[in-house]
Amino acid sequence: MKKLKTYRLRFLIMLALLAVVAVGYFTAGGIGNFCGIGFESITLLCPLGALLAMIAERTAIPMAVISVAVVLLVCIVLGKVFCAWACPVHFLSRGRKKGDKGDKEGKGGKVASPCSACASPCGKAKGIKIDSRHGILAAALGSTLVFGFPVFCLVCPIGLTFATVLLVMRLFAFGDATWTVVAFPAIIALEILLLPKWCQRFCPLGALLSLFSGLNRTFRPQVDAEKCLREGRGKACNLCEQACPEGINLHDVAAGETTLN
Structure with missing residues (x-):
């Protein structure tokens, strides 16, 4: 029940932010969207x-440098708050990890997970884990260097989501119909259907964040040793990881980290 309430709260916050952006499109000067949000200068x-x-420009752009620095500071203090509370793709894909395929159920339905195989003590994060998302991040950076253009931005589901919102609003407000009003939602749908684990396996922005x-030490989930069978009693158990919609392993947060901090 608590997990459901948390999800609803996160979903409402995401909708509220999306509404603010949508309204901002038609305000004086506009406020942009999450790809480029602000007011005046x-x-x-x-x-x-x-x-x-x-x-792409092969030069340092002051506004871009400041933006990266600000996001870095936010991540240090709040972790991946954007992925958890604001990104619309996370709520569209709803990719869930239902436990490792290699888990075996023993007698009484208990999940066998060899705690003795951990490389470090239970409850300790092992640092940043490099996965497929980081490979795609490297590919996005490399393709931009080769072609001199941010190729990934053309298919970024976050940018396409906000572009779709703008196109639909302009369609109903001004009758401004273009082929992109159909193409953009189609691309988003294909990405969600063909890549249901987008946030966990493919998102280069999530990899960067x-x-x-990785420097964040606040608002991180912690293991309650008194209640944890694995840490408090030394029993083989990973039920908390299976119960978590994001597949976070509290005994190794970095390994299970996907879309939440």
Whole structure:
């Protein structure tokens, strides 16, 4: 029940932020969206987009440098708060990890997980874990360097989501119909259907934020040793990881870290 209430709260906050952005499209001067949000001379860019822009231009762009620095500071203090509470793709994909395929159920339905195989004591994070997302991040940076253009931005589901919101609003407000009003939602749908584990396996922005949030030491989930069968009693158990919608392993937060800090 508590997990459901938390999800609903996160979903409502995401909708509220999306509504603010949508309304901001038609305000004087506009406020942009999460890819580039701000007012007048104050602007904050997507950190990945900022890096890609500087690589494409092969120069340091003051606004981009400031944006990356601000996001770095936010991640140090709050972790991956954007992925957990604001990113619309996380709520669209709803990819869930139902436990490792290699888990075996023993007698009484207990899950066998060899705690003795841990490389470090239970409850200790082992640092930043490099996974497929970081490979895609490297590919996004490399392709931008080769082509001189932020290629990933063309298919970024976050940017496409906000672009779709703008296109639909302009369609109903001004009758401004273009082929992109169909193409963008189609691309998003294909990404969600073909890549249901987008946040956990493919998102380069999540990979970049995970590198930043590796320095975070606040608002991190902790193991209650008195209640934990694995840490408090030395029994083989990973039920908390299976129960978590994001697959976070509290005994090794970095290994199970996907979309939450």
